[in-house]
Amino acid sequence: MKISVQIAMVLNLDKCIGCHTCSIPCKNVWTNRPGAEYMWFNNVECKPGIGYPKQWEDQERHRGGWELENGHLRLKAGGKVHKALNIFHNPDLPTIDDYYEPWDYDYQRLIDSPRRRHQPSVRPRSQLTGEPMDPKWGPNWEDDLAGLAETGSGDPNFSGLEKDAYLQFRDVFMFWLPRLCEHCLNPACVASCPSGALYKRAEDGIVLVDQERCRGWRYCVSGCPYKKVYFNWQTGRAEKCILCYPRLEAGLPTLCAHSCVGRIRYLGVLLYDAEHVSEAAATPDPRQIYPAHLDLLLDPRDANVQKAARSQGIAENVLAAARHSPVHALIKEWRLALPLHPEFRTLPMVWYVPPLSPVASRVASGETVDALDQLRIPVAYLANLLTAGDEPPVRLALKRLGAMREFMRVRRVEGRDAPKPLDAVGLDPETVEKIYRLLALAPLAERFVLPTAPVADDGIYRRQGACGYGDAV
Amino acid sequence: MDLAYTLVFTVFPYLCLTAFVLGHACRYITDRYGWTARSSEFLEKKSLWAGSTLFHWGIIFTFFGHAGGLLIPQRVFDLFGIRADAHMTVAYWSGLAVGVAAFIGILLLAWRRLVQPRVRVVTTVNDAVTVGALIVVIGLGLYNVLFGHYNVLYTLAPWIRGIVTFTPDPTLMREVPLSYKLHVTAAWALLGFSPFSRLVHIWSVPIYYLLRRPIVMRRLVQG
Known part of the structure; x- marks a missing residue:
């Protein structure tokens, strides 16, 4: 057993209000440079919708991620020989219009304009060419379901659902999906990089682009099924979410997580069995990838795991953080958090608690077996998003959230414990109190349990301001 | 006259080669x-596909054609029964094919740089010089294939080998036609300029990718 460490994130979609506060500090700190204007290492998508870049989830179009060929994992975009033959023109590369053409406004006009009868106006100008432009697409263009009637049918998560019904105003549903790099266990971007510039850090599993080794072949951009590696059109190299590693190393949460006003994000350590990663990613049935993914995660309280981890040189503070990991509890112990599109076979490490939703006005005719089927957000849609279409794990998570609410409501309102709803979902009052605390009350130190990195380089002050993106200083 | 030949066909090539070697080292370090x-x-x-594919494959095969035809002496070919006229015929037709591909490709790429507003924005003076130099060198080469009809195997080829083996003999270039002289001189200049241009990506051809494991892990703290 080879034990590896991964910093993972869980986002509680049940609490996301779509305020985009997470995107702002990320943008301000990491991607407010020339060539990076269009990049959002963290963005918040409104679902249903086709997202950013357009239809990123549709791998028949974008050909990202992995597929199985005779039981073996293979990049969906083709193997090494295919890449070598197409290296002068990557057929699967999205262009900037699939994201959006970045624009700015000529604010100086407001100041320079001479006194006139009418107020001066500012026109949008392309940040690519500097020419005036008429924005027709942008980040969050679909926010609050804007334009859903036009774009909604392009959302692949409607597979198996009568999407036309859900695109009617009466039955429409909506929730937000904040997205960032998944820092996958089996990252397709890393496997796609001809230069070997992308790598996964052994200490914390963060996937990074070595900016001095990137030669701009662009296969990582098309290879990532989440489209979270970006191409800087000025410098000609790839950039991606770095999970704010300079902050994580100091024990601080990422900017997106720290700034979240809804406190929906959790960060912590997971221990996993690195030897069986490709095996789990190559699980034949896409619906069995999520269970195989769970099986990779090791119990940090298990004495054998701890012993093996120590013998493999994993630091004591990392093991301590793993034992108190909020993400391990949400993912593995309570089964509340689910991976995003496990069928891409990259074993993503940013997990999502599915959202509850109001009861729909259109209550299904006849008697419904399951109250969950009356929720506005169809379970099948969430299952397509989070479990490759397998509904039972989504139902379990939603039922547990519902049972917790019912239990806590009775306790608060009636002053008594009614464990009946808990029995049906396999929870006990003690566990529910823990879940309730973590999801509703937990302060910063409980939501983010991060070990600091060992200080190995005493030249750190000397290098201050001298590293990072070369053009940013 | 001798001095001019020495300057153009010995000193200048070595200057360019020096710039080539030191330039790459310096660029890679800094x-x-x-x-x-x-x-x-x-x-x-959209408009990249045809130009990029034609140019790159054309220029790669052109490179191998030059390397094989010029650096390997004719007497080696003779050992294998390939006579000089057969060699020249093969060189003519293969050179024509790949040369035309590369030339059309670079013209398409240059045209794209001029007419696509977004591409024009990211085009630097350096890029313009690079594309211009490539057009000149490839154009002269193609002109020589089409209209030169000159056997280079016993004059130009030995001269190139002399440069490479540090036994330069500029007198070999005496009877070489002007268009060939211009072609090689422009090519040396391009070679000397290449380390300072985007052409350095040639050296990053990802051969190691074909051999390495798919997932790369790196350890921050050694030990």
């Missing part, structure tokens, strides 16, 4: 961050 092809496919993809 500017690894800028060592990239600076692809513009992300900004404009």
Whole structure:
């Protein structure tokens, strides 16, 4: 057993209000440079919708991620020989219009304009060419379901659902999906990089682009099924979410997580069995990838795991953080958090608690077996998003959230414990109190349990301001 | 006259080769961050396909054709029963094919740089010089194939081998036609300029990718 460490994130979609506060500090700190204007290492998508870049989830179009060929994992975009033959023109590369053409406004006009009868106006100008432009697409263009009637049918998560019904105003549903790099266990971007510039850090599993080794072949951009590696059109190299590693190393949460006003994000350590990663990613049935993914995660309280981890040189503070990991509890112990599109076979490490939703006005005719089927957000849609279409794990998570609410409501309102709803979902009052605390009350130190990195380089002050993106200083 | 030949066909090639070697070393040490092809496919993809594919495959085979035809002496070919006229015939037709591909390709790429507003924005003076030099060198080469009809195997080829083996003999270039002289001189200049341009991406051809494991792990703290 080879034990590896991964910093993972869980986002509680049940609490996301779509305020985009997470995107702002990320943008301000990491991607407010020339060539990076269009990049959002963290963005918040409104679902249903086709997202950013357009239809990123549709791998028949974008050909990202992995597929199985005779039981073996293979990049969906083709193997090494295919890449070598197409290296002068990557057929699967999205262009900037699939994201959006970045624009700015000529604010100086407001100041320079001479006194006139009418107020001066500012026109949008392309940040690519500097020419005036008429924005027709942008980040969050679909926010609050804007334009859903036009774009909604392009959302692949409607597979198996009568999407036309859900695109009617009466039955429409909506929730937000904040997205960032998944820092996958089996990252397709890393496997796609001809230069070997992308790598996964052994200490914390963060996937990074070595900016001095990137030669701009662009296969990582098309290879990532989440489209979270970006191409800087000025410098000609790839950039991606770095999970704010300079902050994580100091024990601080990422900017997106720290700034979240809804406190929906959790960060912590997971221990996993690195030897069986490709095996789990190559699980034949896409619906069995999520269970195989769970099986990779090791119990940090298990004495054998701890012993093996120590013998493999994993630091004591990392093991301590793993034992108190909020993400391990949400993912593995309570089964509340689910991976995003496990069928891409990259074993993503940013997990999502599915959202509850109001009861729909259109209550299904006849008697419904399951109250969950009356929720506005169809379970099948969430299952397509989070479990490759397998509904039972989504139902379990939603039922547990519902049972917790019912239990806590009775306790608060009636002053008594009614464990009946808990029995049906396999929870006990003690566990529910823990879940309730973590999801509703937990302060910063409980939501983010991060070990600091060992200080190995005493030249750190000397290098201050001298590293990072070369053009940013 | 001798001095001119020495300057143009001995001193100048070595100057360019020196710039080539030292330039690459210097660029790699000081500017690894800028060592990239600076692809513009992300900004404009449709008109790139034909030009990029034609140019790259054309120029790669042109390179191997030059290396095989010029650096290997004719007497080696004679050992294998390939006579000089057969060699020249093969060189003519293969050179014509790949040369035309490369030339059309670079013209398409140059045209794209001029007419696509987004691509024009990311085009630097350096890029313009690079594309211009490539057009000149490839154009002269193609002119020689089409209209030169000159056997280079016993004059130009030995001269190149002399440069490479550090036994230069500029007198070999005496009877070589002007268009060939211009072609080689422009090519040396391009070679000397290449380390300072985006052409450095040639050295990053990802051969190791074919051998390495798919997932790369790196350890921050050694030990």
